[in-house]
Amino acid sequence: MADKIKDAKIIFVVGGPGSGKGTQCEKVVEKYGYTHLSSGDLLRAEVASGSERGNQLQAIMQKGELVPLDTVLDMIKDAMIAKADVSKGYLIDGYPREVKQGEEFEKKIGAPALLLYIDAKSETMVQRLLKRGQTSGRADDNEETIKKRLDLYYKATEPVIAFYESRDIVRKIDSELPVDEVFKQVSQAIDKLK
Numbered sequence: 124m125a126d127k128i129k130d131a132k133i134i135f136v137v138g139g140p141g142s143g144k145g146t147q148c149e150k151v152v153e154k155y156g157y158t159h160l161s162s163g164d165l166l167r168a169e170v171a172s173g174s175e176r177g178n179q180l181q182a183i184m185q186k187g188e189l190v191p192l193d194t195v196l197d198m199i200k201d202a203m204i205a206k207a208d209v210s211k212g213y214l215i216d217g218y219p220r221e222v223k224q225g226e227e228f229e230k231k232i233g234a235p236a237l238l239l240y241i242d243a244k245s246e247t248m249v250q251r252l253l254k255r256g257q258t259s260g261r262a263d264d265n266e267e268t269i270k271k272r273l274d275l276y277y278k279a280t281e282p283v284i285a286f287y288e289s290r291d292i293v294r295k296i297d298s299e300l301p302v303d304e305v306f307k308q309v310s311q312a313i314d315k316l317k
């Protein structure tokens with residue numbers, strides 16, 4: 124595995140729910156041709172398949188909780204391998220959500236070259252998620268679950284940023300600005316990688 128993706132850059136995209144991770148990743152795909160893997164999207168695909176495992180995942184996600192680490196990591200790893208021959212870089216969106224996930228990823232796959240920290244105020248995230256909820260059809264875009272997701276973000280995911288800061292790979296992105304302004308910052312961080 125490590126061999127197959129040895130030249131591909133790995134970028135972790137970390138930020139609260141509704142901070143704009145998915146929005147920025149789409150633009151990175153367009154400009155840089157990186158492979159975008161969203162843990163949430165992978166999980167929702169499993170739910171949509173109607174499998175027994177998908178039903179269990181749905182119940183967890185609806186409560187705003189984290190699904191088991193092994194499940195997410197296996198899904199990401201399989202998806203990375205599937206793209207290994209064509210991918211020059213990977214955007215890992217929504218993972219790691221806790222320090223342990225980062226540690227396990229590095230043991231099984233490899234080290235990230237960059238961590239994009241997509242930062243927005245909690246009020247901003249709530250407003251964006253409530254708006255997204257009007258059309259997303261996502262079971263977790265409702266007021267009650269949003270609150271739980273935010274709490275979990277501050278408790279479990281923010282420590283991930285501190286964990287990688289010591290390696291100097293964290294780039295903090297101000298995601299309060301309009302999408303294109305946010306993307307300028309993202310582009311600058313990626314351009315510096317080369």
Ligand SMILES: Nc1ncnc2c1ncn2[C@@H]1O[C@H](COP(=O)(O)OP(=O)(O)O)[C@@H](O)[C@H]1O
Binds near residue numbers: 141146252298299302
């Ligand atoms: N910079 C921004 N300004 C305004 N709205 C944004 C911005 N970035 C994202 N959004 C909107 O906020 C919502 C959440 O964005 P999304 O990319 O799905 O976030 P995440 O993947 O982090 O949950 C979406 O409806 C999106 O259109």
Ligand SMILES: Nc1ncnc2c1ncn2[C@H]1C[C@H](O)[C@@H](COP(=O)(O)OP(=O)(O)O)O1
Binds near residue numbers: 139140141145
């Ligand atoms: N790395 C991960 N570990 C555990 N659960 C995860 C996960 N990534 C996603 N999930 C589950 C729990 C999340 O509340 C839900 C939705 O995730 P998401 O689509 O990444 O949300 P968002 O883009 O709004 O931040 O899926």
Ligand SMILES: [Mg+2]
Binds near residue numbers: 144145161163217
């Ligand atoms: Mg997303």
